[in-house]
Amino acid sequence: MAQKLFRLDVLIIILIILSIISMFIGVIPLSINEIFSLSEQQQNILANSRFPRTVSIIIAGASLAVSGLIMQQLTRNKFVSPTTAGTMDWAQLGILLGIISFPAINLFGRLAFALVLAMFGTLLFMQIITRIKLKDVIFVPLIGLMLGGVVSSIATFIALRTNSLQAISGWMHGSFSTVISGRYEILYISIPLLIIAVLFANQFTVAGMGEDFSKNLGMNYTRILYTGLFITAAITALVVVTVGMLPFLGLIIPNIVSMFKGDHLQKTIYPTAVLGAIFVMFCDILGRVLIYPYEISVGLMIAIFGSFIFLWMIYRRVKTNA
Secondary structure, three states, X not given: OXXXXXXXXXXHHHHHHHHHXXXXXXXXXOOHHHOOOOOHHHHHHHHHHHXXXXXXXXXXXXXXXXXXXXXXXXXXXXXXXXXXXXXXXXXXXXXXXXXXXXXXOOHHHHHHHHHHHHHHHHHHHHHHHHHOOOOOOOHHHHHHHHHHHHHHHHHHHHHHHOOOHHHHHHHHOOOOOOOOOOOOHHHHHHHHHHHHHXXXXXXXXXXXXXXXXXXXXXXXXXXXXXXXXXXXXXXXXXXXXXXXXXXXHHHHHHHHHHHHHOOOHHHHHHHHHHHHHHHHHHHHXXXXXXXXXOOOOHHHHHHHHHHHHHHHHHHHHHHHHO
């Protein structure tokens, strides 16, 4: 039953159903039965708010899930992701530094700062884990979480000292409530990055087997590694700049898929992308209906589900090794 549920065609159907539901849930009621007789106001809401929100959820969910899959493949650790490597925290710090340095900076300028810091932080994490002697599968992501906590504390301290805390509060908790037409299109940059990830899928799989193994097959290990890390950092920066922090997404989704599809990136990348979008869509819809007409941020919903699943994964790993 579970194997059938994780078939790509089944996942796509589930995503389409949730996307339709997402389009018609909100403070201003819209009915699918009246789709051909909507008022002008309802048409504007559908085109400028609900549709951008649904599209951005799909892109952000799919992109972050694939980013986590790539990081786990390259580090050979199932508990590494943009969350547990501190990449998101570095991206948030980049946004803050951009706002402080250039108060009138636009979205692309913030993205540039976020990308540079996210790439730097990811490379720093990789350098740290390559130098430590203890490479326990759980110990490695704990290093990333501690590093991310330090970076987040530094960002908060700087924000308090510069009276910029309110300016970055929107990036501290992920939310699609402010996504409207004209403010989400930057996420489209994630699509070519996902295409590159698909094209390099086999090479990422080989690189995940180790530097020596890759070089013996004639591959440029360093180039493949930096390509994967750039894709991860760029996608993380894009999502954080647009909708904020979506924690644990890149950690739990690839692990769930690998339980049923194995570890070959070429075979798992598509189900991972679709399941990532489904998970974010589900959390967003649930956040909109639990305290309707108010809304719980999707970042909080993902953090709640993600933290429980993360703890279950750790327990499962420890029990398996016992």
